[in-house]
Amino acid sequence: MNKYFNTKRFGFLIKEEVLTNYKMGIYFITIVGIYTVLAILSFTVSSLTDAAINRNSINYMFPGFLFIGGYIFSSLIFSDINDKFKSSLWFSLPASTLEKYVVGVLLSGLGYIIFLNIAFLVGSLVSNALTQPIFKDGMELFNPVKLFSIDELDSSFFSASIIFLVYIFTHSVFIIGSIVFKKAAFIKTALASSIVSIAYSIIFGFLGYYIGKLGLADHWDIRVLMSVERYFEELFNSGNLVSFLYRIFIIPGIIFTLFFNVVGYIKLTEKEVKGGI
Amino acid sequence: MLIMENVSFRYNKKELFKELVLELKPGNIYGLLGKNGAGKTTLLKIMGGLLFSETGKCTFNDFDVTKRDPQFLEDLFFLPEEFFLPPVKGSVFLNLRSPFYPNFDHKAFNYYIDEFDIPLEKSLNTLSFGQKKKFLLSFGLATSTKIMIMDEPTNGLDIPSKTTLRKIIAKSMTEDRIILISTHQVKDVENLIDPVIMLDDGKVIFNWDINSISSKLKMGSVSKLNGNELFTQEVMGGYEVVTVNEDKEDYALNLELLFNAVTSNSKNINDAIKVGSYE
Numbered sequence: 122m123n124k125y126f127n128t129k130r131f132g133f134l135i136k137e138e139v140l141t142n143y144k145m146g147i148y149f150i151t152i153v154g155i156y157t158v159l160a161i162l163s164f165t166v167s168s169l170t171d172a173a174i175n176r177n178s179i180n181y182m183f184p185g186f187l188f189i190g191g192y193i194f195s196s197l198i199f200s201d202i203n204d205k206f207k208s209s210l211w212f213s214l215p216a217s218t219l220e221k222y223v224v225g226v227l228l229s230g231l232g233y234i235i236f237l238n239i240a241f242l243v244g245s246l247v248s249n250a251l252t253q254p255i256f257k258d259g260m261e262l263f264n265p266v267k268l269f270s271i272d273e274l275d276s277s278f279f280s281a282s283i284i285f286l287v288y289i290f291t292h293s294v295f296i297i298g299s300i301v302f303k304k305a306a307f308i309k310t311a312l313a314s315s316i317v318s319i320a321y322s323i324i325f326g327f328l329g330y331y332i333g334k335l336g337l338a339d340h341w342d343i344r345v346l347m348s349v350e351r352y353f354e355e356l357f358n359s360g361n362l363v364s365f366l367y368r369i370f371i372i373p374g375i376i377f378t379l380f381f382n383v384v385g386y387i388k389l390t391e392k393e394v395k396g397g398i
Numbered sequence: 399m400l401i402m403e404n405v406s407f408r409y410n411k412k413e414l415f416k417e418l419v420l421e422l423k424p425g426n427i428y429g430l431l432g433k434n435g436a437g438k439t440t441l442l443k444i445m446g447g448l449l450f451s452e453t454g455k456c457t458f459n460d461f462d463v464t465k466r467d468p469q470f471l472e473d474l475f476f477l478p479e480e481f482f483l484p485p486v487k488g489s490v491f492l493n494l495r496s497p498f499y500p501n502f503d504h505k506a507f508n509y510y511i512d513e514f515d516i517p518l519e520k521s522l523n524t525l526s527f528g529q530k531k532k533f534l535l536s537f538g539l540a541t542s543t544k545i546m547i548m549d550e551p552t553n554g555l556d557i558p559s560k561t562t563l564r565k566i567i568a569k570s571m572t573e574d575r576i577i578l579i580s581t582h583q584v585k586d587v588e589n590l591i592d593p594v595i596m597l598d599d600g601k602v603i604f605n606w607d608i609n610s611i612s613s614k615l616k617m618g619s620v621s622k623l624n625g626n627e628l629f630t631q632e633v634m635g636g637y638e639v640v641t642v643n644e645d646k647e648d649y650a651l652n653l654e655l656l657f658n659a660v661t662s663n664s665k666n667i668n669d670a671i672k673v674g675s676y677e
Contacts, residue, residue, distance in 0.1 A: 207482045209448055213475070216498065393450055398437055
């Protein structure tokens with residue numbers, strides 16, 4: 122039996138993680154509830170004030186739920202390892218650290234996307250069933266592909282998948298937060314990420330400023346910037362936006378997420394059950 | 399076999415263990431006794447790969463426990479003093495967790511659950527702390543792991559349950575299994591543990607099997623002291639004493655008295671047992 126990854130053990134782990142995660146039911150009901158309440162409210166306001174209503178408007182909350190909800194969920198995915206009542210049983214469960222880590226990444230990434238799509242679909246169905254008899258109108262059935270379709274893009278599926286890819290690429294930062302921080306992992310990770318981003322901006326800002334100020338004889342710095350700008354302009358105007366997005370976004374995204382997941386895995390292997398002598 | 403070689407560990411700046419050496423052999427129910435704060439839980443966590451020692455090594459059947467290899471974890475069940483059970487039925491927990499243990503004995507589990515009278519179709523979060531503990535104890539013993547580590551297993555159990563626990567632990571014992579019970583309630587594990595390990599101030603101050611102890615030491619009550627006692631403690635109507643067993647008869651073990659004797663002067667007690675014994 123492979124000591125790092127075994128599909129049978131991995132299957133047991135996913136099943137165990139999903140079926141004992143009682144909070145998922147609460148999240149699901151909350152999302153469907155918020156969706157339905159807002160839908161009923163918006164139709165009531167619209168009928169009372171004769172204001173025009175975009176039947177699709179509530180579905181635009183989806184990115185908010187995806188990113189904020191998903192980052193909070195990712196920040197909690199390994200919370201058991203920092204809980205004195207849960208950590209011993211979590212670490213001594215017979216599965217490799219890699220299997221446990223991958224299950225966490227899958228559930229908080231792809232699992233959350235599927236979960237949220239189903240919750241929005243159910244939300245639109247429930248609110249439709251409630252608003253149709255009263256207002257003779259209801260929410261459109263939730264469809265992420267339709268929601269995020271961008272005319273300029275050849276494929277509406279691709280344009281919808283971009284938003285999910287951004288989430289998949291970035292949620293690994295919050296997974297590290299859930300491993301490292303014992304309490305308030307979401308807030309601490311968001312704060313830490315902001316500080317790091319600001320620090321990078323300051324460093325690169327100063328670098329750019331001083332390079333420009335140096336005023337090198339032939340202004341090579343300006344030429345580099347202009348050629349980069351021209352490259353993106355040509356790529357954008359070539360009509361192949363998909364290829365453009367792939368180059369500037371997907372490849373760096375994969376490198377970004379790989380780096381953070383490797384760091385997350387190493388942090389998990391180093392984690393100990395502290396407290397109590 | 400579990401081997402700890404020169405294990406050192408510190409909590410922040412406080413040194414807890416310094417070059418600790420310990421071996422646990424299969425076929426024994428070890429009792430790890432010590433006062434509060436002696437380092438029992440830390441020692442158990444190091445053995446279970448939950449804490450990493452600063453120096454030295456801890457291996458179980460040649461597995462470095464700090465690697466947390468699944469093959470090692472399949473042979474380990476760690477019962478913490480405090481734990482959380484998910485709000486699912488006992489039967490669901492059983493179906494979800496038992497597949498991780500290749501030698502899980504369902505028949506034995508049902509027997510232990512019956513003995514403890516735990517309802518399997520009730521959600522685990524609705525059970526009392528004692529019932530939860532009995533459920534997890536039953537599960538752990540049924541995993542048939544080669545090493546089972548229990549931290550204060552009798553805490554929260556009522557008197558009949560403590561008796562049942564002693565009975566089922568003895569029943570679950572096999573020649574290739576190590577059971578390690580850590581407790582400060584020495585009476586709870588009397589007549590069950592053998593050998594006895596005592597920990598004080600981060601050191602193993604006592605590590606003897608019951609046969610060596612009862613053949614070398616005599617424990618009992620006297621009304622007057624004669625000055626030859628290794629340890630005495632005043633009780634109502636006289637004294638409880640530990641003396642050298644010169645009769646060469648095996649005497650009943652009073653674990654609480656022995657514990658007090660060892661923690662007050664371990665050298666005297668160890669020297670008395672060492673005469674003619676193999677450590």
